[in-house]
Amino acid sequence: xxxxxxxxxxxxxxxxxxxxxxxxxxxxxxxxxxxxxxxxxxxxxxxxxxxxxxxxxxxxxxxxxxxxxxxxxxxxxxxxxxxxxxxxxxxxxxxxxxxxxxxxxxxxxxxxxxxxxxxxxxxxxxxxxxxxxxxxxxxxxxxxxxxxxxxxxxxxxxxxxxxxxxxxxxxxxxxxxxxxxxxxxxxxxxxxxxxxxxxxxxxxxxxxx
Numbered sequence: 001x002x003x004x005x006x007x008x009x010x011x012x013x014x015x016x017x018x019x020x021x022x023x024x025x026x027x028x029x030x031x032x033x034x035x036x037x038x039x040x041x042x043x044x045x046x047x048x049x050x051x052x053x054x055x056x057x058x059x060x061x062x063x064x065x066x067x068x069x070x071x072x073x074x075x076x077x078x079x080x081x082x083x084x085x086x087x088x089x090x091x092x093x094x095x096x097x098x099x100x101x102x103x104x105x106x107x108x109x110x111x112x113x114x115x116x117x118x119x120x121x122x123x124x125x126x127x128x129x130x131x132x133x134x135x136x137x138x139x140x141x142x143x144x145x146x147x148x149x150x151x152x153x154x155x156x157x158x159x160x161x162x163x164x165x166x167x168x169x170x171x172x173x174x175x176x177x178x179x180x181x182x183x184x185x186x187x188x189x190x191x192x193x194x195x196x197x198x199x200x201x202x203x204x205x206x207x208x209x
Contacts, residue, residue: 027070031078034063038085053096053157054164060089103154111154112161115139121161126172133162133184140191152195159188 041049041056049056067074067082074082109119115136118124124132140155147155166173166181173181 030066052160054160115158126169130177133181137184
C-alpha cells in the first residue's frame with residue numbers, strides 16, 4: 001500500500017512539474033511574441049502609431065493578457081524584460097491618449113461622418129466596411145492638399161478607428177473585401193508618408209533661413 005502511495009505521489013509530482021514546465025514554455029513564447037511586436041511598433045513613426053492607435057491598443061491587450069495574469073511564473077530575467085515593455089507601452093499610451101484628449105469631440109465626430117459615413121465606426125457591419133474604407137480614402141485624396149497638421153490628426157485617428165474595426169471583424173470579411181481594404185490601407189499610408197516628407201522638407205527650409 002505504501003509502495004503504491006509513493007508511486008502515485010511520484011507520478012503526481014511528474015505531472016505537476018510537466019504542467020508547470022509547459023506553462024512556463026508558453027509564457028516565454030508569449031513574451032517572445034510581445035518582444036517581436038514591440039520591436040516592429042517601435043520602428044514605426046509617431047504619426048503612424050497615432051493613426052493606428054486603436055489597433056495597437058487592442059493588439060497589446062491581447063498579447064499581454066496571459067502574461068499579466070501569470071507574471072509571477074516568469075523567471076526574474078523575463079519578468080524584468082516584461083516590465084520594461086510595459087513601461088515603454090505606458091509612455092506610448094500616455095502620449096497618444098493625450099493627443100486624443102486634444103481632439104475636439106464634436107469635430108472628431110464630424111470627421112468620422114465625413115470620412116467613414118458614421119460617427120459609430122466601431123459598429124460598422126462587416127458587409128459595409130469596404131465602402132467605409134473607400135469613402136475615407138476618396139475623401140483623403142480630394143482634400144489632403146488643403147489639410148493642416150491638425151486636420152491630418154483627425155484624419156489619421158479616423159483611419160485608425162477603421163483599421164481597428166477591420167481587425168475586429170476580419171474573419172467575417174470576404175476575401176475580395178480583405179484584398180481591397182488592404183490596398184486602400186496601403187494607399188492611405190503612402191499619402192501619410194508623402195505628407196510627412198513634405199513636412200520634413202518645409203522644416204529643413206525653415207532651419208536654413
